[in-house]
């Protein structure tokens with residue numbers, strides 16, 4: 330059993346609280362000989378970092394990562410993994426715990442405060458502790474390393490819904506996600522989101538979001554039929570992100586409304602000797618095993634529960650109370666969940682690449698002779 334670790338062979342453990350001195354993690358099982366620069370990891374972290382627009386928390390964290398072990402550095406600054414645990418450390422520098430003094434005895438409705446007390450009998454009331462979005466920084470650092478293990482695989486994510494605003498998929502442009510502060514692939518929807526979120530933010534409220542993660546170049550054959558399903562591990566990985574309340578693979582819940590004909594991803598032989606799927610309702614996974622099509626997953630992030638609107642609650646001493654949560658909170662924490670989702674996809678795929686390598690390496694040559 331593990332409380333703070335995920336993955337079987339590419340194994341990530343995280344530690345640290347939002348208001349402790351640092352957060353960090355250990356990636357165990359990373360193969361030797363993986364080359365990267367610290368800047369590669371930093372660039373990934375910079376996409377998630379707080380305080381980069383008026384639409385995210387104003388807490389100023391540089392999220393400077395240190396690699397403490399598991400690599401050797403050459404004179405050009407290239408780090409090569411040695412096969413030993415890679416330890417990553419990010420210092421917290423902008424904690425403001427006094428914001429939390431006013432709510433240390435009460436529970437934010439919709440937040441993990443209450444269940445921490447019920448489970449452990451105490452909680453780190455200086456901030457969100459382990460249930461803070463701060464924890465996700467380490468996942469992003471681990472994901473950057475995982476993406477180096479995934480040669481030929483591209484993992485990208487986008488915000489496809491914010492509260493009541495949906496993107497128009499016919500306007501999807503991957504280049505757009507770096508041009509607006511929402512990682513939104515639809516420029517028009519991004520404009521509408523800016524207006525919408527400004528109003529939400531000014532009223533002290535918050536909204537949820539849906540994030541879509543797409544991995545292209547995934548080879549067929551990752552995953553296993555029953556207990557080692559690739560999609561089950563993806564679902565667990567996305568669900569482990571703080572504030573995530575739902576996960577879909579491919580058509581997801583909408584597949585319940587399709588007929589067998591509509592849902593069938595028909596197959597023809599392509600010119601390159603590989604089968605061509607005529608659609609991808611499966612989201613790149615059939616029977617828990619990757620098909621070679623893009624792996625497509627979506628997850629829903631709930632509205633941030635730290636809001637200024639007074640809410641009814643109870644205290645840890647069993648009294649009725651009212652709570653107002655001040656401080657520096659994201660009006661839509663789903664925005665910064667986009668790089669986190671990409672990281673979780675990369676970590677799960679890297680883990681399954683290693684698992685496939687352990688069981689069936691090399692994979693059988695296809696097609697089979699008659």
Ligand SMILES: C=C(O[C@@H]1CC(C(=O)O)=C[C@@H](OP(=O)(O)O)[C@H]1O)C(=O)O
Pocket residue numbers: 347348378379386387388390423424425456457458460461462463464466635656657658659
């Ligand atoms: C610092 C980050 O986000 C934080 C996520 C968060 C929360 O409750 O989730 C609350 C805020 O922090 P604090 O605990 O200081 O109030 C955010 O700023 C980060 O993501 O790096």
